[in-house]
Amino acid sequence: MGKLNELENDPLAPLLLSYNDFPPMIKLCFLYCAVFPKGYNIEKDELIKLWMAQGYIRPIGNKEMEVIGQEYFDYLATRSFFQKFDKDDEDNVTRCKMSDAVHDFAQFLTKHEYFSIEADGSEESLTKTSLEKFRHSMLVLGRRASFPVSIFKAKKLRSLLIHSEFEVSFHVLQGLFDHLTCLRALKITGKVSWGQNSIYAIPKEIEKLVHLRYLKLSLLMREELPDIVCELFNLQTLEVEHCPRLKRLPQGIGKLVNLRHLIYYYSNLDYMPKGFERLTCLRTLTEFVVSGGKYSGKACNIEGLRHLNHLGGVFRITGLGNVTDVDEAENAELEKKRNVVDLGLWFDKDEEGEEADHEEIIEALKPHSNLVALDILGFKGKITFPKWIMSLNNLKSLHLRSCEKCEILPPLGKLPSLETLYIAGMSGKRVGDEFFGIGSDCNIAFPKLKFLRVVDMFEWEEWGFGITRSNVKEDVMVMPCLNYLDIQFCFKLKALPGYLLEITALEKLEILCCPILEQRYRKGTGEDWAKVAHVPTITINRQYVQGIF
Incomplete structure (x- = not known):
């Protein structure tokens, strides 16, 4: 109350009136934004995952936590606590900022628990305040900065978000994992500058972060994530980006039964490990890789998708040229994944040899009618595309790429919602009237x-x-x-x-x-x-x- 009384005659007082009306959980969500530097571009989806990691979002009935997080975000946005929105093609907000006044207000209310540092020179001092009180921190470190190891004293830190233009060394990571064992959210990213700010190894001490729910790493220069990551049983989000060497997920990934978001951009995975089918809490999965016989002893086949019915958003299946059993494709039960709105079906193949009938395989992969975007790549059906395309009444975007053997297009003109159509690499000599679907x-x-x-x-x-x-x-x-x-x-x-x-x-x-x-x-x-x-x-x-x- 003392802090709030200080603001009664302050220019920030109008914000206080709005803030006082917030429900308790939304107050916590707003205050968390004090961790970001002034003028920072806040990624909406990431922010919601960070709120979840701190326990600020609780399930209500059958409503998804992510949906509740979106409602909290909208609540703050409609009251102008967020502004300067970036939006995607569907007019959904993807990023935002806080005004300087709102940022000052948030930091005023949290100045002994939240802090951010932007440094590009001598080490920023963290000794001005008792580090034991800090709970959430963001470090933005320029190329000339050194890592502020004094942060190891903040032993009750629950969030540490690092953006570094230099390599966060193995020894620094060891120190983080040894000392900051209360962390629920850890993010280490940097500008894409190969070799200068990459992570070359993950110390085994990461197993000490038993409370960790959110882990995001970029520029990881390894071919595989170590199995020790699978000891982080509370993980809700595991995200790696800009990791082109990454070929394998940990073989024990099936242990992470609380995982809701598994995201790996710009990676080149060889297969999905056996046990992957146990990740039934997954809401986001970048890609499911179907492997050939080379990894049959280690790999989960496409049937492993069967019970992953909470999957949503953008989802891609690659390696479909390796599928040899139509029943396995049918048992993936894509039609039950009603929350997937953007689907990629890629018929690439690991090895030379016989392939199953692509037409049978793709017919067995019928998606839910909620689908908004579809990308089919490398399909080798000899006549036409799957019949189920014409049942996708909500489809807005369709990409048909490198389907070299297909000579006849379906009557796509009948799709009532289609706004974007991209066709590439077909072998036909004529696109006829059947393409338009005009009839009675x-x-x-x-x-x-x-x-x-x-x-x-x-x-x-x-x-x-x-x-x-x-x-x-x-x-x-x-x-x-x-x-x-x-x-x-x-x-x-x-x-x-x-x-x-x-x-x-x-x-x-x-x-x-x-x-x-x-x-x-x-x-x-x-x-x-x-x-x-x-x-x-x-x-x-x-x-x-x-x-x-």
């Missing part, structure tokens, strides 16, 4: 499509000339919302359909390495220049022919 049950093809890119269709010659304004009913429309049309490396394509070029919404046309199209739509002299002249921005071979994008 559909008189608008691609009703919401805004972006269409077609790349590397080396044999493609003709594009759906059966539909023209003279032989269809007046109420039939094709891609009425198309805004951006991009055609690249389609060497044999003779022309673009006239009805596409008549779309009034079309704002940009891009043509690259398509010699026939280049001649046909050349400004002023091309035989069909008049058909595209109304498009505000046109580039041919990356040269602006019209407009400035």
Whole structure:
């Protein structure tokens, strides 16, 4: 109360009025933000995971902790305690900042428990205040700074977030793990500068961090995470990023039964360890790698996904070319993973040899109809794509890449929500009317499509000339919302359909390495220049022919 009385006649007093109305758990969540330096870009999803690690978010009924965390974030945002939001393509907030006044207010309320240091020279002193009182800290260390080992005295520290432009040495890590055994959140990251700020080994003393719930490491220069990490039974989040040498997760990872988020960006895993199927609490998984026979004694097959039904967000399965048993694919039960909204199915393969029928495999991998984005890579079905694509009524983005043997596209024009379509590396010579799906049950093809890119269709010659304004009913429309049309490396394509070029919404046309199209739509002299002249921005071979994008 003493702190709050000090603010009664202060410019920060209006913030105090709002703060006093906060529910107790939201007060804790707000105060935690004092750990960040002024002007820091706060990653929303990371912040929620850090709140979870501190126990500030408790389950309520069947509601996910992550959902509750989002509600807490929104509560603070709507009261202007967060601002300057970055958003993704779906208008979801990804990052934010606190204003200087709000940051000062948070630090005033927590000045004996939270601190952040930004140093790029001599060691910042941590002796001004009793370190034993500190609970949460962030260190931002420039290249000329040295690690402030005096922080080892803060033995009750529960959060330590380090961003360093130099290597955090093995001995420093040993010291951290030896002394800061109350940690619930540990983050060690740096700028991508290979060799200067990398982590080359993880000391075995990490097993002392028995309370740790959040662990994030970047620039780890190892081929495998050590098995000792599997002794951290309370881990909720394990994240490694910018670790291109990483090939293996710990063989005992199945012990981490409380793990909710397993994230590994820019890594090259060989397989998923046996026991992975026990991680049934997982909400986030970057990638599930299906391995070939080389790792059969160590690896979990695709059937291991069966009970991981809480998975959500963005999820990719790679190595599908290694699947030899259709039943295993079916037993993965992707259709039960209703929270996965962005799915990648990649049919790469470890070794040469026979492959199972890709068409059977992909049909067995039917996702839930909630799917919003789908990326299919390397599929070798000889005729067409899976039938279930046409049941994805919520699909907004579809990428079909390097599906070399597929000659026929499904009637994608029937997908009611599709906004982005990317097609690359198919072998067909003609895209016919079936692509548009116009019929008695559909008189608008691609009703919401805004972006269409077609790349590397080396044999493609003709594009759906059966539909023209003279032989269809007046109420039939094709891609009425198309805004951006991009055609690249389609060497044999003779022309673009006239009805596409008549779309009034079309704002940009891009043509690259398509010699026939280049001649046909050349400004002023091309035989069909008049058909595209109304498009505000046109580039041919990356040269602006019209407009400035």
